[in-house]
Amino acid sequence: MSNNAQSSETDFLYTLASNGRFDRIADYVASNEALAVRYGAAGILTEFASDLKTAATTELRKKLINAVLEEPDDRVRARVVEALLYIDESILDTLVTKIAADREPTPTDSPHPLLLVEWLGSDSVELRLLAVAGLGDVGTPSMIPKLSSACSDTDRRVRERALKELGRIGNPRCVEEVADCLDSDIASIRHEAAKTLGEINTRGAIDRLRPAGRRDEDDELRRIALDQLGTFPSSDVINTLTDGVTDEDPEIRQAAASSLMELISSASFEESHTIREEVAEEIEALNEDVVPAFVTLFTDTHRTTIRRNTAWLLGRIGDNREEVVDHLLDALSDDDFTTSQIAASSLARIGGRDIEDRLEEFIEDHPEGSGTRTRAEFVLTQITEGEGGLVLERTVEYIHVSEPDDYTRQKRAETEPAIDKIGSEDTTGEAAAEETESATTETESG
Template identity: 35%
Template sequence: MSLYQHARDGNVERLRDAMGSDSAAVRRRAAEFLGEVGDGGEQATVDALLRAATDDEDGEVRGAAVDALDELGDGALEQLLSELTGTTGSEAEWVTARKFARALQADRPELRMAAANALSRLDDASGLSHLVDALDDDDPRVRLRAAQACGTFADARAVPGLTGRLDDEPRVRRAAANALGSIGTDQALGALLDLLDESDESLRRIAAGALGKANNPEPVEPLARALGDESAVVRNAAVYSIIELLSNVPTQQSHAVRDRVVSELKSADDETVVEPLVEILTDGQQSRQRRNAAWILGRVAESGSTLAVEALAEALADDDAQTAQFAATSLKNLGGPIVEDRLLDRIGTEHPEDARAKAVFVLGQVGGQETLNRLEDLTDDESSAVRKRVFSAVSKLRAGGP
């Protein structure tokens, strides 16, 4: 049975047995799983990880054991720090930022790694400067954990140090990029722009996903270029960030940014853009982002895009009035047979009144003879809002269009 299956079944004893494997890869993976499914109150598990963290011949296994003890909680991590420093009992009061910061200067890299992990768990920013110093540690495992810890504080004071780690080894680079994204200031995000051209897909994804936090239009063009990325996850992250960017830019810049976004998105592959926009519209949790998705779909999707039209038609019944209105406007912009067919399906009394009224309004702009025939049957509809829209739409269609 595989380690994954043991972890899935919560078979901690088997995972502890695997810590004695001749394979360093197996020991490392077992340590990672113990951190995920183990119990910090179970001393046998803590002891197995302590032995690995202090005595294993492989540095990656020691690092995984340190992280696992960190995941098990403060008590397990304190035991590790006691073990590594030779202190016992009350002498090991490693619960203050000062003592953890002091441990960042220890000779053993595992102790420095544990200290960096511990500092990230404390609600005390006094340790930040020590973590920034640790970004220059000789051991990349320490630099990795220091970068991760800096990300938990999301403090702009760490930006210069983190930026300096963007040319480090891959894992450290990714941790630094994630931390800069968490900080989210213009300086932090500006450091990520060049990562969109990196060969490492993970770095491109991190950068694309973070740049939507910007408060200026600078990332629009680089993100638009990322829509042509060979990686689907990078392309999706870029679209999400473009939508988020529209929600974040100052009002006085929003019109110019919208025009630029539409221009860039229209030149991109339609499917690449439409799918994530539809996902934002249908599954998004933030109203501003969903409104922007509805608005943009009407300007960048093809009129024959069934995916876009169906999502917009569904949004006519959205709880957010502005999202529903933007959806109606976008359907009007798209027009065409698919729009007409989908809206005719939504004028029945089984649909909400407001959604029916909006569907009738759009049909008055894009419909043909079939629409006219169907709407004439609604002139005595029980809803006054629908009747009002019907009379207006019928008049326009009889006159030959809007």
């Protein structure tokens, strides 16, 4: 059929589009009309994409989704997918679900997921994009090489989706292909690759990600890399993270600070003490004042384990500046009993006459016999008797306990009653230790 003949056959569709009758055009797409009409109707929907998005009703979307599933010609199907993506990119996942459903026939004679493999080699970007999303949903090991190859697709959207699916699967076989994308000229590809390596979270993936945590030419890439590095419990990433804490960009500083505390929280019980000490020593060795970053983290985070570890760190790296003391004093009444204990121990370690004066005022502001006042009185006693450092070292044993029952029982037999008396509503040592154990167990198991 000549182009002129095809044009005359579809001219009426432009009139419908100009009048906003996209529902009628969708009817032609899903009809038994000639291929030229279906192809032309689908093309007009993409040509009037902005108007289509505004006019797209639920019924119109259903018609187009059905057209994707039932259309015999891949060229028409690709145009319909393109139109649907203009309306709402999340429709791609709806299509994946419907194509994979056992109760629905596949759009061609090929079974699922072979159909997706065929589409991966299509000239149509939209079908390749649909294939990548579908293969990720299948998620079997045999899909990894196919998704890895899609990381070098000529279309940005296909590459991004392939990276996202590989991260969701988390199989380390694709690390090299994903890491290569860190050098892409397109920022969104670099950023998605960094997230994927973090989600794979093996030593090989983290080793490839670490250099991105120091790349100054892309602040967003660096922030993402720092965010992800904290999820891998290894001292190998500490230097990269402590460098980030001194960055000029406040978002990078906070990402690095958060990841350092995440690093401690995610470490196994056997490794947590070593990593915690290495983190503290690296930060103490810095020539810059990074305390404000951890004060901000302590006040902004809603994660209990992060608050606990940050409260402890402030006792190591903090001083008696007002913002540190104020927030640790506030934490004496924290809803999490263990956080309040650690805050008390950190205040005791910092010590100093200024804190003594603040504590005396704080004690007067809280009712006698309350847990908050008891903890403040404990801190004051430890400062005046010079035991703050010892108490902080012992309190840290309660920050991260994976299997606390036997361990806590053992530590209670070895430890003086001082830690137990850092104030609960029932100020006996037994009640305080039981509450600490319960809070720690609930946080780590949840």
